[in-house]
Amino acid sequence: MxxxxxxxxxxxxxxxxxxxxxxxxxxxxxxxxxxxxxxxxxxxxxxxxxxxxxxxxxxxxxxxxxxxxxxxxxxxxxxxxxxxxxxxxxxxxxxxxxxxxxxxxxxxxxxxxxxxxxLIHHLEWADHPDWAYAGGLYHVKCDYRLMIDNLMDLTHETYVHTSSIGQEEIDEAPVTTKTENGVVSTSRYMDGVMAPPFWRANLRGNGLADDVPVDRWQISRFTPPCHVMIEVGVAHAGKGGYNADPAHKVSSIVVDFCTPETETTMWYFWGMARNFKPHDQELTKQIQAGQGKVFAEDTDILEAQQANLLRNPGRRLLMLNIDSGGVQSRRLLDKLLAAEQTPAQPAAAAA
Structure with missing residues (x-):
C-alpha cells in the first residue's frame, strides 16, 4: 500500500x-x-x-x-x-x-x-526570510491515498468548503493534468470571479481591496511518495493573474505531507507558506487558524469515506475527468511499489 x-x-x-x-x-x-x-x-x-x-x-x-x-x-x-x-x-x-x-x-x-x-523533497520556501510558514498535524483515519486524491482534485471545495474557499466557479473551470519528471500536476484558473471568504481575508491582510473581481489559480503538484504542494492565490482581475505583480495579488503554497501510519490511517502534516508580509505574526496566526478549519472539514469527509469503503469492499468506484490527478498519482505509486516487490536481478556473468 x-x-x-x-x-x-x-x-x-x-x-x-x-x-x-x-x-x-x-x-x-x-x-x-x-x-x-x-x-x-x-x-x-x-x-x-x-x-x-x-x-x-x-x-x-x-x-x-x-x-x-x-x-x-x-x-x-x-x-x-x-x-x-x-x-x-x-x-x-x-x-x-x-x-x-x-x-x-x-x-x-x-x-x-x-x-x-x-532524495528528500526540496522545499524552496523553507528557511527563507521572504517566506513565512505555519501549519499543524492531524491524525486522520483514512488511507493516505484518499487524501492525495482529495488534494489533486479541488472540485470538492465547492461542496465541502462552502464557507471558506469554495465557490461555484471551481466546478465550471477546466482542469489540466500532466505527469512530467515523476511529478503529477493539475491546474485550474478562474478569471473575473469574486474571492471566497478565505481569500477576501488574505487580500485585506495584504492591504488590498477584497470587494472587486479577481483572477484565481490552483496548481496541485504531487511528488511521490505522499507530498502535495498546491500553488494558490488571487490577483485583482486584469493585473496578470498568476503572473501579476506582487502589489496586486496574494499567493501562497499549501503544504501537504500525507504520511501513512497503517493502510487505513495517516499523519497529515498541513500548512501554508506565503511570501507576502512574512514578518506579520498576527496574520500568520489568522491564516493558520483559517486553514486549520478548512482541513478539519476534509478530515471529516475522508474518514466517513474510508469507513464507507471498508463496509463495501466489493463496490466499484467510478472515475471522471476531474479524477485524473489522483489516477496519475496512483500510477506513480504503483510503479514504486512494483519496483520494491521485484527482486534484483543478478549481474550477467562475464563471457
Whole structure:
C-alpha cells in the first residue's frame, strides 16, 4: 500500500523537544528522540528486554532509557546498560535513517543502504526570510491515498468548503493534468470571479481591496511518495493573474505531507507558506487558524469515506475527468511499489 524506500515526514522538532516520541510510520513503530549532541535518532520502538515501548521512557544524557526496567539504548540500536544486569550480548534493535531538514523530521522506513538524503523533497520556501510558514498535524483515519486524491482534485471545495474557499466557479473551470519528471500536476484558473471568504481575508491582510473581481489559480503538484504542494492565490482581475505583480495579488503554497501510519490511517502534516508580509505574526496566526478549519472539514469527509469503503469492499468506484490527478498519482505509486516487490536481478556473468 505504501513504498518503504522513501523519505516520509515523521514529526516536527517540537514534538521531540522534551521527551521521546513514539509514532507509527508505514506500519513501523518508531521512537524518535535527540542524542547528547542534539541529533535526531530513530529506533525500533521495542525494548529488547521485555518488549515495552521505548517511547514510554525518557532521555538521560543523550541515551534512551526504557521506562519499565531502566535499560539504556545506544543511538545505533545496541543495548548500553541496565542496572545490575549484563546486557551487552543483547541483539541490536533496528535503527532507521533519519534527517532533520526544512523544519521537519524525515524518516526512511525501507532499506537503509538506499537512504540518500539528497532524495528528500526540496522545499524552496523553507528557511527563507521572504517566506513565512505555519501549519499543524492531524491524525486522520483514512488511507493516505484518499487524501492525495482529495488534494489533486479541488472540485470538492465547492461542496465541502462552502464557507471558506469554495465557490461555484471551481466546478465550471477546466482542469489540466500532466505527469512530467515523476511529478503529477493539475491546474485550474478562474478569471473575473469574486474571492471566497478565505481569500477576501488574505487580500485585506495584504492591504488590498477584497470587494472587486479577481483572477484565481490552483496548481496541485504531487511528488511521490505522499507530498502535495498546491500553488494558490488571487490577483485583482486584469493585473496578470498568476503572473501579476506582487502589489496586486496574494499567493501562497499549501503544504501537504500525507504520511501513512497503517493502510487505513495517516499523519497529515498541513500548512501554508506565503511570501507576502512574512514578518506579520498576527496574520500568520489568522491564516493558520483559517486553514486549520478548512482541513478539519476534509478530515471529516475522508474518514466517513474510508469507513464507507471498508463496509463495501466489493463496490466499484467510478472515475471522471476531474479524477485524473489522483489516477496519475496512483500510477506513480504503483510503479514504486512494483519496483520494491521485484527482486534484483543478478549481474550477467562475464563471457
Amino acid at each position: 505504501f513504498p518503504k524506500n522513501a523519505w516520509y515526514v515523521a514529526c516536527t522538532p517540537d514534538e521531540i523537544a522534551t521527551k521521546p516520541l513514539g509514532r507509527q510510520v508505514c506500519g513501523e513503530k518508531i521512537v524518535f528522540y535527540r542524542d547528547g549532541k542534539g541529533a535526531v535518532v530513530a529506533l525500533d520502538d521495542f525494548c529488547p528486554h521485555r518488549g515495552a515501548p521505548l517511547s514510554l521512557g525518557k532521555v538521560c544524557e543523550g541515551e534512551l532509557v526504557c521506562g519499565y526496567h531502566g535499560l539504556k539504548m545506544g543511538c545505533d540500536g545496541k543495548t548500553v546498560s541496565m542496572p545490575g544486569q549484563r546486557v551487552h550480548a543483547f541483539p541490536s534493535i533496528r535503527s532507521f535513517p533519519v534527517v532533520e531538514r526544512y523544519g521537519f523530521i524525515w524518516v526512511w522506513t525501507g532499506e537503509a543502504e538506499k537512504a540518500d538524503p539528497a
